[in-house]
Amino acid sequence: MNPASANSPAPRELDVRPILRSGGEPFQAIMEAVSGLKPGQALRLLAPFRPQPLFKVMAGRGFAHAAREIGGGDWEVLFTPEEAGSPVAFSADAEDPEVWPDPTVNLDLTELDPPEPMVRILSAAESMQAGEVLFALLSREPLFLYPELAKRGHQWAGNFDETRTTFRIFVRVGKVKA
Protein backbone atom coordinates (compact mmCIF):
# COMPACT_ATOMS: atom_id res chain seq x y z
CA MET A 1 0.00 0.00 0.00
CA ASN A 2 1.40 3.38 -0.92
CA PRO A 3 -0.45 6.45 0.32
CA ALA A 4 1.04 8.66 -2.38
CA SER A 5 0.01 6.65 -5.39
CA ALA A 6 -2.96 4.73 -4.03
CA ASN A 7 -5.36 6.78 -6.14
CA SER A 8 -3.16 7.51 -9.18
CA PRO A 9 -4.49 5.77 -12.30
CA ALA A 10 -2.19 3.73 -14.56
CA PRO A 11 -0.46 5.71 -17.33
CA ARG A 12 -2.23 6.07 -20.67
CA GLU A 13 -0.21 4.82 -23.64
CA LEU A 14 0.00 6.53 -27.03
CA ASP A 15 2.08 5.11 -29.91
CA VAL A 16 2.64 7.79 -32.57
CA ARG A 17 5.00 5.63 -34.67
CA PRO A 18 2.20 4.40 -37.02
CA ILE A 19 1.02 7.98 -37.59
CA LEU A 20 4.51 9.18 -38.49
CA ARG A 21 5.19 6.12 -40.64
CA SER A 22 2.12 6.94 -42.73
CA GLY A 23 3.34 10.52 -43.14
CA GLY A 24 0.85 12.04 -40.65
CA GLU A 25 1.38 14.76 -38.04
CA PRO A 26 0.96 13.36 -34.49
CA PHE A 27 0.74 16.63 -32.56
CA GLN A 28 -3.06 16.72 -32.65
CA ALA A 29 -3.34 13.13 -31.39
CA ILE A 30 -0.92 13.83 -28.54
CA MET A 31 -2.82 16.90 -27.38
CA GLU A 32 -6.12 14.99 -27.51
CA ALA A 33 -4.57 12.24 -25.40
CA VAL A 34 -3.30 14.80 -22.88
CA SER A 35 -6.73 16.43 -22.64
CA GLY A 36 -8.28 13.03 -21.97
CA LEU A 37 -6.00 12.21 -19.02
CA LYS A 38 -7.56 11.76 -15.61
CA PRO A 39 -6.23 13.91 -12.75
CA GLY A 40 -2.85 12.55 -11.73
CA GLN A 41 -2.62 10.22 -14.75
CA ALA A 42 0.64 9.97 -16.69
CA LEU A 43 1.11 9.60 -20.47
CA ARG A 44 3.48 7.02 -21.98
CA LEU A 45 4.46 8.12 -25.48
CA LEU A 46 6.20 5.88 -28.05
CA ALA A 47 7.96 7.70 -30.91
CA PRO A 48 10.57 6.88 -33.59
CA PHE A 49 12.85 9.74 -32.39
CA ARG A 50 13.49 11.77 -29.22
CA PRO A 51 10.59 14.27 -29.30
CA GLN A 52 12.62 17.22 -27.96
CA PRO A 53 10.20 20.05 -28.94
CA LEU A 54 7.35 18.28 -27.17
CA PHE A 55 9.10 18.44 -23.79
CA LYS A 56 8.71 22.19 -23.60
CA VAL A 57 5.07 22.09 -24.66
CA MET A 58 4.31 19.46 -22.02
CA ALA A 59 6.27 21.30 -19.33
CA GLY A 60 4.04 24.29 -20.03
CA ARG A 61 1.04 22.08 -19.28
CA GLY A 62 2.59 20.91 -16.00
CA PHE A 63 4.15 17.61 -17.02
CA ALA A 64 7.64 16.36 -16.22
CA HIS A 65 9.26 13.93 -18.67
CA ALA A 66 11.54 10.91 -18.53
CA ALA A 67 12.83 9.69 -21.95
CA ARG A 68 14.70 6.48 -22.78
CA GLU A 69 15.76 4.80 -26.00
CA ILE A 70 14.06 1.42 -26.44
CA GLY A 71 16.01 -0.01 -29.37
CA GLY A 72 15.76 0.44 -33.14
CA GLY A 73 16.10 4.21 -32.67
CA ASP A 74 12.67 4.34 -31.02
CA TRP A 75 12.03 6.27 -27.81
CA GLU A 76 9.67 5.87 -24.88
CA VAL A 77 8.79 9.03 -22.94
CA LEU A 78 6.83 9.05 -19.70
CA PHE A 79 5.10 12.39 -19.03
CA THR A 80 3.99 12.63 -15.40
CA PRO A 81 1.81 15.45 -14.06
CA GLU A 82 3.83 17.50 -11.60
CA GLU A 83 0.93 18.41 -9.34
CA ALA A 84 -0.69 15.04 -8.83
CA GLY A 85 -1.83 15.80 -5.31
CA SER A 86 0.44 17.58 -2.90
CA PRO A 87 3.54 16.00 -1.38
CA VAL A 88 2.90 13.45 1.33
CA ALA A 89 3.66 14.58 4.87
CA PHE A 90 4.79 12.03 7.45
CA SER A 91 5.11 11.95 11.20
CA ALA A 92 8.73 12.02 12.32
CA ASP A 93 8.68 8.36 13.35
CA ALA A 94 6.72 6.98 10.35
CA GLU A 95 8.75 4.04 9.05
CA ASP A 96 8.06 2.82 5.52
CA PRO A 97 4.39 3.78 5.10
CA GLU A 98 4.48 1.82 1.79
CA VAL A 99 4.48 -1.45 3.75
CA TRP A 100 1.78 -0.56 6.27
CA PRO A 101 -1.12 -3.05 6.21
CA ASP A 102 -4.40 -2.08 4.56
CA PRO A 103 -6.65 0.01 6.79
CA THR A 104 -9.08 -1.84 9.04
CA VAL A 105 -11.05 1.33 9.80
CA ASN A 106 -12.20 3.83 7.18
CA LEU A 107 -13.74 7.14 8.21
CA ASP A 108 -15.26 9.85 6.05
CA LEU A 109 -15.11 12.96 8.27
CA THR A 110 -15.37 15.59 5.55
CA GLU A 111 -18.78 16.85 6.68
CA LEU A 112 -17.95 17.28 10.37
CA ASP A 113 -17.28 20.60 12.07
CA PRO A 114 -13.79 20.97 13.48
CA PRO A 115 -12.49 19.76 15.87
CA GLU A 116 -14.91 16.79 15.72
CA PRO A 117 -12.79 14.93 13.07
CA MET A 118 -9.84 15.04 15.46
CA VAL A 119 -11.98 13.62 18.29
CA ARG A 120 -13.29 10.82 16.05
CA ILE A 121 -9.84 9.78 14.84
CA LEU A 122 -8.39 9.72 18.35
CA SER A 123 -11.43 7.74 19.65
CA ALA A 124 -11.21 5.21 16.83
CA ALA A 125 -7.47 4.77 17.42
CA GLU A 126 -8.14 3.98 21.10
CA SER A 127 -10.15 0.88 20.17
CA MET A 128 -7.61 -0.47 17.63
CA GLN A 129 -4.71 -2.86 18.08
CA ALA A 130 -1.14 -1.66 17.79
CA GLY A 131 0.03 -1.91 14.17
CA GLU A 132 -3.47 -1.57 12.71
CA VAL A 133 -4.08 1.23 10.24
CA LEU A 134 -6.91 3.76 10.09
CA PHE A 135 -7.76 5.75 6.97
CA ALA A 136 -9.73 8.99 7.14
CA LEU A 137 -10.92 11.67 4.74
CA LEU A 138 -10.99 15.23 6.08
CA SER A 139 -11.88 18.58 4.62
CA ARG A 140 -8.74 20.28 6.07
CA GLU A 141 -5.22 19.35 6.96
CA PRO A 142 -5.47 18.37 10.67
CA LEU A 143 -2.56 20.46 11.95
CA PHE A 144 -3.67 20.28 15.59
CA LEU A 145 -4.16 16.50 15.37
CA TYR A 146 -0.52 15.71 14.50
CA PRO A 147 0.95 16.57 17.94
CA GLU A 148 -1.81 14.57 19.68
CA LEU A 149 -1.07 11.54 17.48
CA ALA A 150 2.64 11.89 18.20
CA LYS A 151 2.03 12.09 21.97
CA ARG A 152 0.08 8.82 21.81
CA GLY A 153 2.79 7.05 19.83
CA HIS A 154 0.75 6.80 16.60
CA GLN A 155 2.39 7.28 13.19
CA TRP A 156 0.72 9.01 10.29
CA ALA A 157 1.10 9.87 6.60
CA GLY A 158 -1.22 12.06 4.61
CA ASN A 159 -1.72 14.56 1.80
CA PHE A 160 -4.35 16.48 -0.14
CA ASP A 161 -5.96 14.86 -3.16
CA GLU A 162 -5.55 16.32 -6.65
CA THR A 163 -8.41 18.75 -6.19
CA ARG A 164 -6.92 20.02 -2.89
CA THR A 165 -10.37 19.80 -1.28
CA THR A 166 -9.97 16.54 0.62
CA PHE A 167 -7.14 15.57 2.93
CA ARG A 168 -6.32 11.86 3.16
CA ILE A 169 -4.60 10.50 6.22
CA PHE A 170 -3.35 7.06 7.23
CA VAL A 171 -2.78 6.55 10.95
CA ARG A 172 -0.85 3.52 12.16
CA VAL A 173 -1.75 2.86 15.75
CA GLY A 174 1.28 2.73 18.02
CA LYS A 175 2.00 0.62 21.02
CA VAL A 176 0.65 1.86 24.31
CA LYS A 177 3.59 3.08 26.32
CA ALA A 178 3.92 1.54 29.76
Next chain:
Amino acid sequence: MPGATLSRWTMSYFAAACLFLVIGECMLAAGYGYPFAEVGAPETLALVHLVAIGWLGLLMVGALLQFVPVLVAAPLRGGRLAAPALLLIIAGLLLLLGGFGALAGGPPLSPNLLPLGAVVIVAGFVLVAGMLAATLLAARPLPHPARFVAAGLLALVATVLIGACFAVLLSGAIESDLLTALVVHGVPLHAALGLGGWLSFTAIGVSYRLLPMFMLAPDNVRTTTKVAWWAGTAALGLVAASVGLAVIEPSAMTGLLVLAMLLTLGLTVLYGADAVRFYRKRRRKAVELNIRASYAAFAALIASVAMFALPAMRAAAGEGAAALVYLFVFGWLSGLGLAQLYKIVPFLTWLECYGPVLGRVPVPRVQDLVSERRARLWFYLYYAAVSAATFSLFMGSNPSFRIAALAQLAATIALIVEFARARNLSAVAAASRFPVGVPRPHLFLPPFRHRSEP
Protein backbone atom coordinates in the same frame (compact mmCIF):
# COMPACT_ATOMS: atom_id res chain seq x y z
CA MET B 1 7.36 17.24 11.25
CA PRO B 2 4.50 19.51 10.25
CA GLY B 3 1.77 20.38 12.70
CA ALA B 4 0.81 23.12 15.08
CA THR B 5 1.11 23.03 18.84
CA LEU B 6 -0.25 25.50 21.32
CA SER B 7 1.73 28.70 21.55
CA ARG B 8 2.65 28.96 25.22
CA TRP B 9 2.49 32.72 25.64
CA THR B 10 -0.40 33.60 23.32
CA MET B 11 -2.93 33.75 26.17
CA SER B 12 -0.63 36.10 28.12
CA TYR B 13 -0.40 38.40 25.06
CA PHE B 14 -4.21 38.36 24.80
CA ALA B 15 -4.65 39.16 28.51
CA ALA B 16 -2.22 42.09 28.37
CA ALA B 17 -3.90 43.33 25.17
CA CYS B 18 -7.37 43.25 26.75
CA LEU B 19 -6.06 45.11 29.79
CA PHE B 20 -4.65 47.90 27.58
CA LEU B 21 -7.94 48.08 25.65
CA VAL B 22 -9.89 48.57 28.88
CA ILE B 23 -7.45 51.26 30.04
CA GLY B 24 -7.71 53.02 26.67
CA GLU B 25 -11.49 52.96 26.70
CA CYS B 26 -11.53 54.26 30.28
CA MET B 27 -9.41 57.20 29.08
CA LEU B 28 -11.85 57.83 26.18
CA ALA B 29 -14.84 57.73 28.52
CA ALA B 30 -13.05 60.01 30.97
CA GLY B 31 -12.52 62.61 28.27
CA TYR B 32 -8.73 62.19 27.95
CA GLY B 33 -7.14 62.98 24.56
CA TYR B 34 -9.04 63.70 21.34
CA PRO B 35 -11.74 65.18 20.95
CA PHE B 36 -11.06 66.94 24.28
CA ALA B 37 -7.48 67.70 23.25
CA GLU B 38 -5.92 68.35 19.83
CA VAL B 39 -5.20 65.36 17.55
CA GLY B 40 -1.48 66.08 17.84
CA ALA B 41 -1.53 66.76 21.59
CA PRO B 42 0.65 64.51 23.80
CA GLU B 43 -2.50 63.26 25.58
CA THR B 44 -3.95 62.03 22.26
CA LEU B 45 -0.61 60.50 21.25
CA ALA B 46 -0.47 58.61 24.55
CA LEU B 47 -3.99 57.27 24.03
CA VAL B 48 -3.35 56.36 20.38
CA HIS B 49 -0.16 54.41 21.22
CA LEU B 50 -1.78 52.69 24.18
CA VAL B 51 -4.49 51.35 21.87
CA ALA B 52 -2.30 50.72 18.81
CA ILE B 53 0.63 49.02 20.56
CA GLY B 54 -0.90 47.83 23.83
CA TRP B 55 -4.19 46.47 22.55
CA LEU B 56 -3.91 45.90 18.79
CA GLY B 57 -0.17 45.20 18.60
CA LEU B 58 -0.08 42.66 21.43
CA LEU B 59 -3.32 41.06 20.21
CA MET B 60 -1.89 40.63 16.73
CA VAL B 61 1.46 39.27 17.93
CA GLY B 62 -0.30 36.79 20.23
CA ALA B 63 -2.52 35.62 17.39
CA LEU B 64 0.37 35.37 14.92
CA LEU B 65 2.52 33.29 17.30
CA GLN B 66 -0.36 30.79 17.31
CA PHE B 67 -1.50 31.02 13.69
CA VAL B 68 1.59 31.59 11.53
CA PRO B 69 2.52 27.92 12.15
CA VAL B 70 -1.02 27.02 11.05
CA LEU B 71 -0.70 29.20 7.93
CA VAL B 72 2.53 27.56 6.80
CA ALA B 73 2.08 24.10 8.40
CA ALA B 74 5.46 24.35 10.11
CA PRO B 75 6.48 24.79 13.74
CA LEU B 76 7.28 28.24 15.16
CA ARG B 77 10.97 29.16 15.13
CA GLY B 78 12.51 30.74 18.21
CA GLY B 79 9.37 30.36 20.32
CA ARG B 80 11.34 30.94 23.52
CA LEU B 81 11.66 34.62 22.56
CA ALA B 82 7.90 35.11 22.95
CA ALA B 83 8.03 35.90 26.68
CA PRO B 84 10.95 38.38 26.54
CA ALA B 85 9.33 40.09 23.52
CA LEU B 86 6.09 40.51 25.48
CA LEU B 87 7.94 42.05 28.44
CA LEU B 88 9.98 44.37 26.19
CA ILE B 89 6.92 45.64 24.33
CA ILE B 90 4.98 46.29 27.55
CA ALA B 91 7.97 47.97 29.24
CA GLY B 92 8.72 50.06 26.14
CA LEU B 93 5.09 51.12 25.85
CA LEU B 94 5.00 52.22 29.51
CA LEU B 95 8.20 54.26 28.99
CA LEU B 96 6.72 55.79 25.84
CA LEU B 97 3.53 56.72 27.70
CA GLY B 98 5.70 58.29 30.41
CA GLY B 99 7.47 60.32 27.72
CA PHE B 100 4.16 61.59 26.30
CA GLY B 101 3.14 62.38 29.89
CA ALA B 102 6.27 64.52 30.18
CA LEU B 103 5.41 66.39 26.96
CA ALA B 104 1.93 66.98 28.41
CA GLY B 105 3.55 68.62 31.42
CA GLY B 106 3.91 65.83 33.95
CA PRO B 107 6.65 67.25 36.24
CA PRO B 108 8.41 64.10 37.50
CA LEU B 109 8.70 62.65 33.99
CA SER B 110 11.35 63.36 31.38
CA PRO B 111 10.87 63.57 27.59
CA ASN B 112 13.94 61.36 27.38
CA LEU B 113 11.62 58.46 28.21
CA LEU B 114 10.39 58.73 24.59
CA PRO B 115 13.57 57.55 22.82
CA LEU B 116 14.25 55.08 25.62
CA GLY B 117 10.76 53.61 25.23
CA ALA B 118 11.15 53.58 21.46
CA VAL B 119 14.38 51.60 21.68
CA VAL B 120 12.79 49.03 24.01
CA ILE B 121 9.68 48.71 21.81
CA VAL B 122 11.85 48.33 18.70
CA ALA B 123 13.79 45.57 20.48
CA GLY B 124 10.55 43.76 21.40
CA PHE B 125 9.10 43.95 17.92
CA VAL B 126 12.43 42.95 16.35
CA LEU B 127 12.28 39.73 18.38
CA VAL B 128 8.70 39.15 17.22
CA ALA B 129 9.51 39.93 13.59
CA GLY B 130 12.56 37.65 13.82
CA MET B 131 10.55 34.68 15.13
CA LEU B 132 7.80 35.08 12.56
CA ALA B 133 10.12 35.84 9.64
CA ALA B 134 12.27 32.80 10.43
CA THR B 135 9.13 30.64 10.52
CA LEU B 136 7.92 32.05 7.20
CA LEU B 137 11.34 31.80 5.54
CA ALA B 138 11.60 28.12 6.47
CA ALA B 139 8.26 27.42 4.76
CA ARG B 140 8.80 28.81 1.26
CA PRO B 141 7.03 28.90 -1.16
CA LEU B 142 4.60 30.80 1.04
CA PRO B 143 0.90 29.95 0.91
CA HIS B 144 -1.13 32.98 -0.07
CA PRO B 145 -2.43 34.01 3.38
CA ALA B 146 1.14 33.94 4.71
CA ARG B 147 2.23 36.44 2.03
CA PHE B 148 -0.10 39.02 3.58
CA VAL B 149 1.56 38.35 6.93
CA ALA B 150 5.05 38.69 5.40
CA ALA B 151 4.14 42.08 3.90
CA GLY B 152 2.55 43.07 7.21
CA LEU B 153 5.79 42.28 9.05
CA LEU B 154 7.75 44.58 6.72
CA ALA B 155 5.19 47.31 7.46
CA LEU B 156 5.61 46.64 11.19
CA VAL B 157 9.38 47.13 10.95
CA ALA B 158 8.91 50.35 8.94
CA THR B 159 6.31 51.64 11.41
CA VAL B 160 8.40 51.14 14.55
CA LEU B 161 11.55 52.56 12.92
CA ILE B 162 9.72 55.71 11.81
CA GLY B 163 8.16 55.93 15.27
CA ALA B 164 11.63 55.69 16.81
CA CYS B 165 12.78 58.64 14.64
CA PHE B 166 9.81 60.67 15.90
CA ALA B 167 10.63 59.79 19.51
CA VAL B 168 14.24 60.88 19.12
CA LEU B 169 13.23 64.25 17.67
CA LEU B 170 10.27 64.98 20.00
CA SER B 171 12.43 64.33 23.06
CA GLY B 172 14.90 66.94 21.82
CA ALA B 173 17.73 64.42 21.95
CA ILE B 174 18.79 65.17 18.37
CA GLU B 175 18.19 68.20 16.17
CA SER B 176 17.98 67.48 12.48
CA ASP B 177 16.25 69.16 9.57
CA LEU B 178 15.58 65.81 7.93
CA LEU B 179 13.92 64.41 11.06
CA THR B 180 11.90 67.59 11.46
CA ALA B 181 10.62 67.25 7.90
CA LEU B 182 9.74 63.64 8.66
CA VAL B 183 7.71 64.63 11.74
CA VAL B 184 5.97 67.47 9.89
CA HIS B 185 4.90 65.35 6.91
CA GLY B 186 5.29 61.76 8.04
CA VAL B 187 2.73 61.27 10.85
CA PRO B 188 -0.10 60.12 8.54
CA LEU B 189 2.38 57.75 6.82
CA HIS B 190 3.42 56.27 10.19
CA ALA B 191 -0.28 55.76 11.02
CA ALA B 192 -1.05 54.30 7.58
CA LEU B 193 1.85 51.83 7.78
CA GLY B 194 0.88 50.79 11.31
CA LEU B 195 -2.91 50.58 11.10
CA GLY B 196 -3.15 49.68 7.42
CA GLY B 197 0.04 47.82 6.62
CA TRP B 198 0.93 46.01 9.81
CA LEU B 199 -2.41 45.48 11.57
CA SER B 200 -4.95 45.36 8.73
CA PHE B 201 -2.93 43.60 6.05
CA THR B 202 -1.88 40.93 8.56
CA ALA B 203 -5.44 40.54 9.90
CA ILE B 204 -6.66 40.10 6.32
CA GLY B 205 -4.05 37.40 5.67
CA VAL B 206 -4.88 35.43 8.81
CA SER B 207 -8.61 35.71 8.12
CA TYR B 208 -8.10 34.26 4.61
CA ARG B 209 -7.22 31.04 6.44
CA LEU B 210 -9.41 31.28 9.53
CA LEU B 211 -12.71 32.22 7.84
CA PRO B 212 -12.83 29.16 5.56
CA MET B 213 -11.59 27.05 8.48
CA PHE B 214 -14.41 28.12 10.80
CA MET B 215 -17.10 28.05 8.09
CA LEU B 216 -15.92 24.89 6.28
CA ALA B 217 -15.60 26.77 3.01
CA PRO B 218 -13.17 25.92 0.18
CA ASP B 219 -10.03 28.05 0.56
CA ASN B 220 -8.53 27.63 -2.91
CA VAL B 221 -6.71 30.80 -3.95
CA ARG B 222 -8.72 32.88 -6.40
CA THR B 223 -7.67 35.67 -8.71
CA THR B 224 -9.44 38.17 -6.45
CA THR B 225 -7.17 37.14 -3.56
CA LYS B 226 -4.02 37.45 -5.68
CA VAL B 227 -5.04 40.86 -7.04
CA ALA B 228 -5.95 41.97 -3.49
CA TRP B 229 -2.43 41.04 -2.34
CA TRP B 230 -0.80 42.92 -5.21
CA ALA B 231 -3.02 45.98 -4.68
CA GLY B 232 -2.19 46.00 -0.97
CA THR B 233 1.55 45.55 -1.40
CA ALA B 234 1.61 48.22 -4.12
CA ALA B 235 -0.25 50.60 -1.79
CA LEU B 236 2.23 49.84 1.00
CA GLY B 237 5.14 50.39 -1.40
CA LEU B 238 3.73 53.80 -2.38
CA VAL B 239 3.31 54.81 1.27
CA ALA B 240 6.87 53.65 2.03
CA ALA B 241 8.16 55.65 -0.96
CA SER B 242 6.26 58.66 0.37
CA VAL B 243 8.25 58.43 3.60
CA GLY B 244 11.37 59.11 1.54
CA LEU B 245 9.66 61.98 -0.27
CA ALA B 246 8.46 63.47 3.04
CA VAL B 247 12.09 64.22 3.81
CA ILE B 248 13.27 65.48 0.43
CA GLU B 249 10.26 66.62 -1.64
CA PRO B 250 7.00 66.65 0.39
CA SER B 251 4.96 68.25 -2.42
CA ALA B 252 5.46 65.14 -4.57
CA MET B 253 3.77 62.90 -2.00
CA THR B 254 0.17 63.77 -2.87
CA GLY B 255 0.02 61.89 -6.17
CA LEU B 256 1.48 58.73 -4.67
CA LEU B 257 -0.91 58.82 -1.74
CA VAL B 258 -3.99 59.29 -3.94
CA LEU B 259 -2.90 56.24 -5.91
CA ALA B 260 -2.28 54.30 -2.67
CA MET B 261 -5.77 55.29 -1.48
CA LEU B 262 -7.35 53.98 -4.69
CA LEU B 263 -5.40 50.72 -4.42
CA THR B 264 -6.54 50.36 -0.79
CA LEU B 265 -10.14 50.87 -1.87
CA GLY B 266 -9.65 48.15 -4.52
CA LEU B 267 -8.09 45.82 -1.95
CA THR B 268 -11.01 46.40 0.44
CA VAL B 269 -13.61 45.65 -2.22
CA LEU B 270 -11.81 42.47 -3.36
CA TYR B 271 -11.35 41.28 0.23
CA GLY B 272 -15.03 41.96 0.92
CA ALA B 273 -15.95 39.95 -2.19
CA ASP B 274 -13.78 37.05 -0.99
CA ALA B 275 -15.37 37.17 2.49
CA VAL B 276 -18.85 37.06 0.92
CA ARG B 277 -17.72 34.14 -1.29
CA PHE B 278 -16.54 32.17 1.76
CA TYR B 279 -19.91 32.81 3.39
CA ARG B 280 -21.91 31.70 0.35
CA LYS B 281 -19.80 28.58 -0.30
CA ARG B 282 -19.67 27.47 3.33
CA ARG B 283 -20.67 23.91 4.19
CA ARG B 284 -21.48 24.76 7.79
CA LYS B 285 -24.99 26.17 7.55
CA ALA B 286 -25.31 27.86 10.95
CA VAL B 287 -22.22 30.01 11.46
CA GLU B 288 -20.97 30.77 14.93
CA LEU B 289 -21.02 34.13 16.65
CA ASN B 290 -17.37 34.90 15.91
CA ILE B 291 -18.19 34.89 12.18
CA ARG B 292 -21.37 36.94 12.51
CA ALA B 293 -19.58 39.47 14.71
CA SER B 294 -16.72 39.64 12.17
CA TYR B 295 -19.11 40.66 9.42
CA ALA B 296 -19.90 43.85 11.33
CA ALA B 297 -16.14 44.51 11.39
CA PHE B 298 -15.93 44.04 7.61
CA ALA B 299 -18.76 46.54 7.21
CA ALA B 300 -16.80 49.02 9.36
CA LEU B 301 -13.67 48.43 7.20
CA ILE B 302 -15.49 49.07 3.94
CA ALA B 303 -17.40 52.07 5.32
CA SER B 304 -14.29 53.73 6.78
CA VAL B 305 -12.12 53.18 3.68
CA ALA B 306 -14.89 54.27 1.28
CA MET B 307 -15.60 57.44 3.28
CA PHE B 308 -11.87 58.17 3.62
CA ALA B 309 -11.57 58.11 -0.17
CA LEU B 310 -14.10 60.97 -0.41
CA PRO B 311 -12.43 64.32 0.44
CA ALA B 312 -15.71 65.84 1.69
CA MET B 313 -16.26 63.00 4.19
CA ARG B 314 -12.61 63.16 5.24
CA ALA B 315 -13.00 66.87 6.00
CA ALA B 316 -16.26 66.30 7.90
CA ALA B 317 -14.62 63.61 10.02
CA GLY B 318 -12.73 66.17 12.09
CA GLU B 319 -9.03 66.82 12.65
CA GLY B 320 -6.94 64.20 10.86
CA ALA B 321 -10.17 62.44 9.80
CA ALA B 322 -10.50 61.37 13.45
CA ALA B 323 -14.04 59.97 13.17
CA LEU B 324 -12.99 57.65 10.33
CA VAL B 325 -9.82 56.59 12.12
CA TYR B 326 -12.01 55.79 15.14
CA LEU B 327 -14.34 53.65 13.03
CA PHE B 328 -11.34 51.91 11.45
CA VAL B 329 -9.61 51.21 14.79
CA PHE B 330 -12.61 50.26 16.94
CA GLY B 331 -15.08 49.02 14.30
CA TRP B 332 -12.75 47.11 12.00
CA LEU B 333 -9.55 46.16 13.85
CA SER B 334 -10.91 45.93 17.41
CA GLY B 335 -14.26 44.48 16.31
CA LEU B 336 -12.51 41.74 14.32
CA GLY B 337 -10.09 41.17 17.20
CA LEU B 338 -12.83 40.76 19.83
CA ALA B 339 -14.91 38.58 17.49
CA GLN B 340 -12.03 36.22 16.76
CA LEU B 341 -10.94 36.12 20.42
CA TYR B 342 -14.43 34.81 21.11
CA LYS B 343 -13.48 31.71 19.07
CA ILE B 344 -9.73 31.49 19.63
CA VAL B 345 -9.80 31.64 23.44
CA PRO B 346 -12.33 28.78 23.84
CA PHE B 347 -10.61 26.70 21.15
CA LEU B 348 -7.12 27.04 22.66
CA THR B 349 -8.56 26.38 26.13
CA TRP B 350 -10.39 23.29 24.87
CA LEU B 351 -7.24 21.94 23.23
CA GLU B 352 -5.11 22.69 26.28
CA CYS B 353 -7.53 21.02 28.71
CA TYR B 354 -9.03 18.16 26.74
CA GLY B 355 -6.33 17.45 24.13
CA PRO B 356 -4.54 14.97 26.41
CA VAL B 357 -7.70 12.89 27.02
CA LEU B 358 -9.43 13.18 23.61
CA GLY B 359 -10.86 9.85 22.50
CA ARG B 360 -10.35 8.29 25.93
CA VAL B 361 -13.15 9.94 27.89
CA PRO B 362 -16.19 11.93 26.76
CA VAL B 363 -15.31 15.62 26.56
CA PRO B 364 -17.44 18.72 25.98
CA ARG B 365 -17.50 20.31 22.53
CA VAL B 366 -15.71 23.62 21.90
CA GLN B 367 -19.14 25.27 21.57
CA ASP B 368 -19.99 24.13 25.10
CA LEU B 369 -17.32 26.49 26.48
CA VAL B 370 -19.27 29.61 25.47
CA SER B 371 -22.76 31.05 25.81
CA GLU B 372 -23.50 32.72 22.49
CA ARG B 373 -26.88 34.06 23.49
CA ARG B 374 -25.42 36.33 26.17
CA ALA B 375 -22.30 37.31 24.21
CA ARG B 376 -24.43 38.23 21.21
CA LEU B 377 -25.94 41.06 23.25
CA TRP B 378 -22.47 42.35 24.13
CA PHE B 379 -21.42 42.37 20.48
CA TYR B 380 -24.60 44.26 19.54
CA LEU B 381 -23.87 46.78 22.29
CA TYR B 382 -20.23 47.05 21.24
CA TYR B 383 -20.92 47.81 17.58
CA ALA B 384 -23.84 50.13 18.42
CA ALA B 385 -21.55 52.05 20.78
CA VAL B 386 -18.76 52.30 18.17
CA SER B 387 -21.27 53.56 15.60
CA ALA B 388 -22.63 56.11 18.06
CA ALA B 389 -19.12 57.27 19.01
CA THR B 390 -18.17 57.66 15.34
CA PHE B 391 -21.36 59.61 14.67
CA SER B 392 -20.69 61.84 17.71
CA LEU B 393 -17.22 62.66 16.36
CA PHE B 394 -18.75 63.58 12.99
CA MET B 395 -21.27 65.81 14.78
CA GLY B 396 -18.62 67.28 17.07
CA SER B 397 -20.72 66.37 20.09
CA ASN B 398 -18.31 65.69 22.95
CA PRO B 399 -20.82 64.75 25.68
CA SER B 400 -22.52 62.10 23.53
CA PHE B 401 -19.06 60.82 22.52
CA ARG B 402 -18.27 60.16 26.19
CA ILE B 403 -21.56 58.34 26.73
CA ALA B 404 -20.91 56.17 23.66
CA ALA B 405 -17.35 55.48 24.84
CA LEU B 406 -18.73 54.43 28.23
CA ALA B 407 -21.15 52.00 26.56
CA GLN B 408 -18.27 50.67 24.45
CA LEU B 409 -16.22 50.17 27.61
CA ALA B 410 -19.10 48.28 29.26
CA ALA B 411 -19.52 45.98 26.25
CA THR B 412 -15.76 45.35 26.11
CA ILE B 413 -15.58 44.42 29.80
CA ALA B 414 -18.59 42.11 29.38
CA LEU B 415 -16.84 40.36 26.45
CA ILE B 416 -13.61 40.01 28.44
CA VAL B 417 -15.64 38.41 31.24
CA GLU B 418 -16.94 35.94 28.61
CA PHE B 419 -13.35 35.13 27.58
CA ALA B 420 -12.40 34.57 31.23
CA ARG B 421 -15.46 32.34 31.72
CA ALA B 422 -14.38 30.26 28.71
CA ARG B 423 -10.87 29.97 30.24
CA ASN B 424 -12.39 28.76 33.51
CA LEU B 425 -14.73 26.31 31.72
CA SER B 426 -17.58 28.03 33.59
CA ALA B 427 -20.18 27.24 30.93
CA VAL B 428 -19.34 23.51 30.90
CA ALA B 429 -21.65 21.31 32.99
CA ALA B 430 -19.87 20.63 36.26
CA ALA B 431 -20.12 16.85 35.83
CA SER B 432 -18.10 16.82 32.58
CA ARG B 433 -15.86 19.81 33.33
CA PHE B 434 -12.79 18.03 34.64
CA PRO B 435 -12.62 14.35 33.64
CA VAL B 436 -9.64 12.47 35.10
CA GLY B 437 -6.40 13.69 33.56
CA VAL B 438 -7.70 17.15 32.64
CA PRO B 439 -5.57 19.97 34.01
CA ARG B 440 -7.10 23.19 35.33
CA PRO B 441 -6.13 26.00 32.95
CA HIS B 442 -4.37 29.10 34.26
CA LEU B 443 -6.29 32.23 33.39
CA PHE B 444 -3.55 33.76 31.27
CA LEU B 445 -0.22 32.15 32.15
CA PRO B 446 1.16 29.21 30.16
CA PRO B 447 0.73 25.62 31.39
CA PHE B 448 4.06 25.14 33.10
CA ARG B 449 3.70 21.37 33.24
CA HIS B 450 4.61 21.26 29.52
CA ARG B 451 7.94 22.83 30.25
CA SER B 452 9.95 19.66 29.65
CA GLU B 453 8.38 19.07 26.24
CA PRO B 454 10.21 20.20 23.11
